[in-house]
Amino acid sequence: MTPGHFVSFILYQMEIGGYVQTLVELHMDLIESLESADKVFEYMDHKPSVLCGDLAPDQLKGHVMFKNISFSYSSSPDNKVLENVSFEMKPGSITALVGVSGGGKSTCVALLKHLYEPQSGEIFLDGRPLKEYEHKYFHQKVAVASQEPELFACSIQNNITYGLDSYSEDVLQTAVKQAHVNSFVHSLKEGYDTDVGERGGLLSVGQKQRIAIARALLRQPQVLILDEVTSSLDTESEKMIQTALACFTTQTTLIVAHRLKTIEGADQIIVIDKGMVSEKGTHMELMENKGIYYKLRESRFNEDNNETSQPSEK
Numbered sequence: 373m374t375p376g377h378f379v380s381f382i383l384y385q386m387e388i389g390g391y392v393q394t395l396v397e398l399h400m401d402l403i404e405s406l407e408s409a410d411k412v413f414e415y416m417d418h419k420p421s422v423l424c425g426d427l428a429p430d431q432l433k434g435h436v437m438f439k440n441i442s443f444s445y446s447s448s449p450d451n452k453v454l455e456n457v458s459f460e461m462k463p464g465s466i467t468a469l470v471g472v473s474g475g476g477k478s479t480c481v482a483l484l485k486h487l488y489e490p491q492s493g494e495i496f497l498d499g500r501p502l503k504e505y506e507h508k509y510f511h512q513k514v515a516v517a518s519q520e521p522e523l524f525a526c527s528i529q530n531n532i533t534y535g536l537d538s539y540s541e542d543v544l545q546t547a548v549k550q551a552h553v554n555s556f557v558h559s560l561k562e563g564y565d566t567d568v569g570e571r572g573g574l575l576s577v578g579q580k581q582r583i584a585i586a587r588a589l590l591r592q593p594q595v596l597i598l599d600e601v602t603s604s605l606d607t608e609s610e611k612m613i614q615t616a617l618a619c620f621t622t623q624t625t626l627i628v629a630h631r632l633k634t635i636e637g638a639d640q641i642i643v644i645d646k647g648m649v650s651e652k653g654t655h656m657e658l659m660e661n662k663g664i665y666y667k668l669r670e671s672r673f674n675e676d677n678n679e680t681s682q683p684s685e686k
């Protein structure tokens with residue numbers, strides 16, 4: 373074999389090797405695609421774990437009642453997350469859920485959002501179990517503004533009106549005013565046309581949360597859930613939300629709060645501890661009780677003061 377033949381032979385082998393490698397890659401891609409398709413079919417076959425009915429009344433007052441709710445997640449059935457939880461939210465009132473981490477506040481919210489069915493007890497909306505309501509109707513009437521709102525890389529206006537085919541200009545104006553979006557948008561050169569960037573990255577946490585609240589209010593829900601919406605707010609946004617809460621009288625509001633100062637004006641504060649309602653009352657009543665709420669407030673007050681008085685580490 374001449375050196376020329378040898379080189380040709382090696383190149384030929386490499387070409388064959390390339391084909392084999394391509395075939396192997398194609399085979400792997402095919403396996404991955406089949407696995408993905410399996411997941412899609414599995415998802416399509418998945419039966420929803422919550423029940424829905426066809427109830428969709430023209431009028432809804434927004435009266436909420438948790439009655440003897442006990443609940444465990446299916447992934448850890450032995451861990452009773454809520455035990456015999458009962459409380460009532462009157463139409464147009466503000467209820468704050470507070471308590472130490474892991475107490476069960478977010479689980480109460482998840483149950484009110486009807487993401488799960490409790491193992492025992494029932495949640496009622498205007499006297500009817502959640503499971504009797506029509507799915508789309510229920511999610512229009514019960515809206516959530518969460519701690520980490522999903523914002524899209526488009527204008528502030530489009531982020532607020534996202535997903536709505538139509539809306540009234542009046543309602544939009546009321547929503548942005550109530551959520552105190554106006555106050556920061558007016559200082560932006562392009563106002564409501566300002567692009568918020570990928571995942572809203574060009575806005576502060578407080579601004580994002582105010583947009584999330586406006587988005588929820590625009591849907592004119594009868595029940596509004598503010599899920600940990602105040603946990604990482606700057607002082608200005610905290611004050612804004614505190615003022616905004618005072619205007620929330622047309623819907624029933626449930627707020628899960630870390631910043632206890634924000635919810636001082638709530639009609640009732642419910643302390644959830646180890647899955648149970650341990651205290652219930654107004655801010656003044658709970659402060660006089662000198663129980664868990666009082667201690668939480670003291671410790672958070674000290675934490676906040678320490679944070680502001682500590683020199684920041686570089």
Ligand SMILES: Nc1ncnc2c1ncn2[C@@H]1O[C@H](COP(=O)(O)OP(=O)(O)OP(=O)(O)O)[C@@H](O)[C@H]1O
Nearest residue numbers: 445447448453471472473474475476477478479480
């Ligand atoms: N999806 C889940 N699957 C299994 N267990 C969960 C799930 N979510 C929460 N838990 C458990 O339920 C208990 C209550 O958690 P939950 O998040 O409701 O408390 P929380 O009071 O909202 O806490 P935090 O203030 O930290 O958000 C905890 O023991 C938690 O580990």
